[in-house]
Amino acid sequence: MPSSVTPDRVIAELVAALPPDAVLTDPDLLVSFHRDEADLCAAGTPVAVVRPRTTEEVAATLRIASAHRVPVVAQGARTGLAGAANAVDGCLILSTTAMDRVIEVDPVNRLAVVQPGVVNAEISRAAAKYGLRYPPDPSSWESSTIGGNVATNAGGMCCVKYGVTGEYVLGIEVVLADGEVVRCGRRTRKGVAGYDLTRLFVGSEGTLGVITEITLALRPAAEESLTLAALFHSVSEAGAAVIAIAESAAAPSLLELIDAVHLRAIEALRPMGLPASAAALLLSAVDSGIRAPADLAVIEECCRRSGATEVHVSSDLAEADALLAARRLAHPAMESLAAATFPAGVGALIIDDVAVPVSRLTELLDGVAFIAEEQKLVVGLVGHAGDGNMHPNIVVDRTDPASMARGRAAFDQIMALGLALGGTCTGEHGVGLLKREWLAKELGPTGVRLHRAIKDAFDPLGILNPGKVLPPRRSRA
């Protein structure tokens, strides 16, 4: 712990400054706050968990942390997949889950003001009362918090048409490292007053400040949708269909690819009659309206032309929901698969979210298959194919150095392939600990220098989520 005082002294100050139930120190309780869902990323041991309910309580926490140079790791529901919310040794975990109020839904200006601990799906439910919705829908939408969504600029399934979290963040309130509170952004539809601090905080993974309030743009409620499911003999053919759809005039609101590894893993976790023999399932939807039948016909034609063996179109909402629910199970299903592949507690997943320009999608898919074969690993492929954003999920044995080495080699090869195809190392999960080295490669030295300059300007003591996104400062490493 870089602080000059004892943890006990810091805890005593926190207890004095905050309500009685806001500071947790029981080691048994702390364990559950150690890490997010990124297996294999390092996690340290916190000295305490702080659960504030107000901005002032967050500010008080950060004033104390700053005074004693204690690291602070902000956390939402810990559903992240890059280790950004993992504890570092001697840190305070600042859990925002108790800041869970929907403060306001304003139907005329089509916005909602929420605290960071509100669960994603709760916002849509609050908005639905006014015929509105909040579109971004990460797979974790029933559990992940909006604060975590904003801190990682989370994506989701409807992003192919409706965009990611950051496009909906109009304004935020942030507590800075020293406890100062700043409001950025606006409630207006347009605004260009000064630098876009709001977007700078979005996706900064708790390294620049702690978000305590969010003003979100809402949209009219989604129209009913028509869905399409297409089966392919190869993942590559499914990828070709996606490229053809991107090139067409169709505007799908969803375009997901699920490979055979995931289909079987999902079916094993929750049997629902998924096609066991297909190499890939492409799942698409279009919003209803005058263009819907034509759009669906175009998507169907793209699938057939690319080699689909079966295309099924449905306006049955229950059927569509079942397919979407299956898709959302991809992550837990792969965890089960890893657990079933190896003896108890030994199987692990390296989860990736590389994104490439859609035109390069088949090259990415073929490359991942080649890498998996070369490294003799099971690598499942699932993801937001319409955005060129895939999740190659690598199954490894955490206790076998050879398996781990092959897994890491495959991961690095996939990252290198993604960048070579004009892509990015992370489409939606963020950098955290998992992608730090690849971020540096993607940015180049000048980009890293600008990142470091911003980090130093916002957090001169380096107490905010140190070591995430950027390596720790050399002087403190």
Add this chain to the structure above:
Amino acid sequence: MPSSVTPDRVIAELVAALPPDAVLTDPDLLVSFHRDEADLCAAGTPVAVVRPRTTEEVAATLRIASAHRVPVVAQGARTGLAGAANAVDGCLILSTTAMDRVIEVDPVNRLAVVQPGVVNAEISRAAAKYGLRYPPDPSSWESSTIGGNVATNAGGMCCVKYGVTGEYVLGIEVVLADGEVVRCGRRTRKGVAGYDLTRLFVGSEGTLGVITEITLALRPAAEESLTLAALFHSVSEAGAAVIAIAESAAAPSLLELIDAVHLRAIEALRPMGLPASAAALLLSAVDSGIRAPADLAVIEECCRRSGATEVHVSSDLAEADALLAARRLAHPAMESLAAATFPAGVGALIIDDVAVPVSRLTELLDGVAFIAEEQKLVVGLVGHAGDGNMHPNIVVDRTDPASMARGRAAFDQIMALGLALGGTCTGEHGVGLLKREWLAKELGPTGVRLHRAIKDAFDPLGILNPGKVLPPRRSRA
């Protein structure tokens, strides 16, 4: 000039480093590069104008400028309305207008890569060949450059449905103050690798770096549209109609308000039979499609319910284009009005672009009318009412201290009113010199501190567009 060397030495170095035609020093030529279209904002005298054609030439210019601490003011077509592109004494004007290549249109990934000097409308023309378009459409779209649009995060008329410039900027190449080149952002639809430097540069008005290449998202070409024109007995009633439309389920692609001052000014500039007796004209459009007739009916009903005396619906594209062309003439028409109101060269305009939440629009409109009456000034109102973003344009006599004082008082009162209504001091024009003091009020001291920290981190010598957005550093003032 803060440099320790003579201007001649700096010019000699530039001439040695750049192609022969890239450095202009003829004082008669320089005059035309002194200022943008923001009348009444201070403009200094540059020592030279540099017109690079490549990123490397921009980098060479900035290396020389850095070495001698010479201020650099980046300029596009100088159509800005806040003085951001105005020369400062002893500066180099870095005009990007010769960097005018559309490098690439990629129809599969729906993006264009352009140099900063490409005129906005050229991008749409290049995209149209592929059935695509670039939506943001400032009134100056036939003359303003994309570099200027990005540097100011420009708005426009279709933004009410399609959003502003920044929402289309996927990636940029930037030359930093010291001449280093950095690429930010991506070609992928999604990406969360590191801090959002792209959005930080967007709207930073040349104070953090010089943008040398832009990757823009494109959209499918616009559908044909249906238009609606409604006349009102008062501006306030037109505002009430806008609020009613915002509250409805209609999705207008355009919702503009033009008051009687502007209607008469436009008619005087180019007679086209605009309704001379109306207090306000509301202009709207919806994209064609299954919802269009219903949406138009809703908009018409909102207008009638709010007191419209006449509502005219048309699918005649020529008629719609004529009305839009009239709207685009608002700014030159008001300049003509100011010139006609006072003796030659004496009439001037203070142009504003306050934005408020749409629900507060009538309060803004009524307040501006009250302020105009109180200050005994002609204040025309025109703007993107559907976004709550209005242009109260104040007519003053630049040679009459009393008129100028009343004009500035009205401007300040309007800014204060906008902020009190939960709005922003600038919806689309940017801060430049015009809104610097109001930006500081809007941000508050902590927000200003973060702005200053970013500026210092990116431009430690303070050579990039000094005094714009933020006041000059005290040590150099």
